[in-house]
Amino acid sequence: MGKYFGTDGFRGEANISLTVEHAFKIGRFLGWYYGRAHKGTDHKCRVAIGKDTRRSSYMFEDALSAGLTASGADVYLLHVTTTPSVAYVVRTEEDFDCGIMISASHNPYYDNGIKILNGRGEKLEESVIQEIERYLDGEMPEAPLAHREQIGCTTDYSAGRNRYIGYLITLATRSFKGKRIGLDCSNGSAFSIAKSVFDALGAKTYVINNEPDGTNINRDCGSTHIEVLQEYVKEHQLDVGFAYDGDADRCIAVDEQGNVVNGDLILYVCGKYMKEKGWLANDTVVTTVMSNFGLYKAFDAAGISYEKTAVGDKYVYENMQQNGHRLGGEQSGHIIFSKYASTGDGILTSLKVMEVLLETKQPLSKLCEDVHVYPQVLKNVRVDSKPEAQNDPDVQAEIRKVANLLGDNGRILVRESGTEPLIRVMVEAPTHEECEKYVDQVIAVLEYKGHVNK
Template sequence: MKYFGTDGFRGRANEGLDVEHAYKIGRFVGWYYGARQAKKARVILGKDTRRSSYMFESALVSGLVASGADAYMLHVIPTPGVSYEVVDGAFDCGVMITASHNPYTDNGIKLVNREGFKMDEDVLELIEDYIDGKSEVPLATGDAIGCTVDYMQGRNRYISHLIASCGFSLQGLKIGLDCANGSASSVARPVFDALGAETHVINNAPNGFNINVDCGSTHIDQLQRFVVQNGLDVGFAYDGDADRCLAVDERGHVVDGDLILYVCGCYMAKHGRLAKQTVVPTVMSNFGFFRALDAAGISYEKTAVGDKNVYACMRQNGYALGGEQSGHIIFGDLEKTGDGIMTSLRVMEVLRAEREKLSELTRPVSLYPQQLDNVRVTDKDAAMQSAEVKAAVEKAEKYLEGNGRVLVRASGTEPLVRVLAEAPDERLCANANAIVLAALEPFKA
């Protein structure tokens, strides 16, 4: 793919991704779905809170209606809210404007098919051809021109869906939420309030520039302090578009995606809800997590990094639970994509049912130390194919003598090569990574 990576078309606003790109995506999508069914297409749009999201929303809507589609605008909503509403409202496809956990200067366009999954690659290839001028689509005229619909009720239905997924009360529990000044800001608190929690919220005042800035799941230290200082039972941190969630236990310790998978996996297995007694993590998950699953009698099937790969494995094999260390968790019996707010509700379900603190539920897992270094490079493909880098990885693996691992991969959304070392102590991690980082030096930007 030239433009669409593992998580949509993403880039610096009006540099890597500009309004003309957005307009053309709207033009093609509006025409494609209308022509395929010989009637006016219905497309739903959501966005996060970064300033440029309004610009891209206008461009996409212009393209859609110019090609004859009706554009239903959800406004600010989590990415999983778009996926839910595409199916719930029987739309032809969905569009989410977000750069997730990236800085406010970036933005992105994610496309969702009518089943709520990430858009099929053959359609994305057609869109890329149109962007590059390899094809043409007609403009609608007369009464064939589309319209816009303010579809706020779609967001309300998504909130109702989250609440309805809970057959329990949160009365008497003090819960902290870090909304990252992003999409969760207008959704998370109403859900927890409706369930009876004493809800304490931080970073829910977006101004277009403060999304993900020293807050949310990528800067969780603020929530850690907040939970301890206020004596809260648990805290949850979302990213900019609220499709991922990390937790903080009552002691202020981070509970990452691996630990969330462990807690929810054990609970689902106990109650006969874990299909084939199997969890689907990625290759980035911690050795200690895998050992804890072994001890609990739970199987696992590892995938490549990316929630798209996790869900593909789940869907193909009928598994019910999967996710990433970063907090993308998918509950296959309830949804088709990662949903940060849903994840926090499922953790609360376990806490209420087991009547234990989160620190007690995670105690059986002893995680190995990890060190992750992100190296900005001029050409990530050249770096990944370098014989010197491959040799350095082998050298680092030998250095660990089978008591750890080194994983090197290119980012799907940024010009980065990620180097992860995992070993019994931090010194070994640092030394192993240093071997690979030295080999990457000639490729640094």
């Protein structure tokens, strides 16, 4: 990870750690890099920009657009839309050089972020990110300004978002008629897309948290507050529910009984179905180190192989591309179907789960019952310095001690957040009490050594 960009873009509190000056300079660099510097003096760089519902997203949209057009790029505004829709537009239209999504995903409204996608709709290459960071730090000359007819312009491109909605609708294998489906749009990007898709497919759609006001994105709603949808599904006796995060690249489901179906369970349900249909390339699913022991045991029983990557859908996708795998994802709900998308896509994931329900004629609770999830406790610790806390010899010694105590009956994982100043401490063990005990032991050492920012 760099100084500014983590595993999912440049993220921070708006106008504090992520400013309009940063956005303007990123726009200046990208317009120059993908224009005259990268493809020759006559190339007109084209960039698609989407944003979520945060109040600050409009500010960053303007700053990025100003920087891009000043460097000679033409900008196509998708307005409020999802991250996967930006990836789709860039990927399916040959003349886009890159795409930008303005979002801090599941973070609170006062944070924001800049995610950059390459011309294939994939997370930007690390080599280009390093060049952007050098430019932000003044280690490169200022990009030349465009003049006269070379100056770029902005264009309303809501048609691109509408094309994406049409694409999603075409992916459904059956009508959803007669199905009672709940959607929690997290007062975020999904509000402009999800209901339209499910309504068009004939579902009886029940939508909550679909009235963004600029400050209520992710607030007590969406995939990070799944208990809201759980209660809603039970209260209204729905067949299934789907919750998204701020930019809708995640999906967490709720079965008809109100139980949470997280990313691990979605990978199992879809992976088993795809294997039975002969569609699971290499009979392999790509996971991250955060996936549960129970998932791997269920995969073993189903004859499904698996790979483990570092946390981040970026790394999952890289592994899928390198090895030709078709399904991968994270426990947090980033699920990638590489035949259909180049990023995690919450709404697409909902449609693929619905496909399994409709084709197998089984409720989601039944489809998940072969996965016996190990108790898991994950606690986030805010620290002054992630590297110093992570690499402290006493902290590492305590981690090794816990690992030895767990043996083959569990595991401990301590890692730095890629997007926030946090150390994440996770333990899986036979009982919840053991998980709590061992997580707290590691946190106690972090506190004793003075790493915790209270």
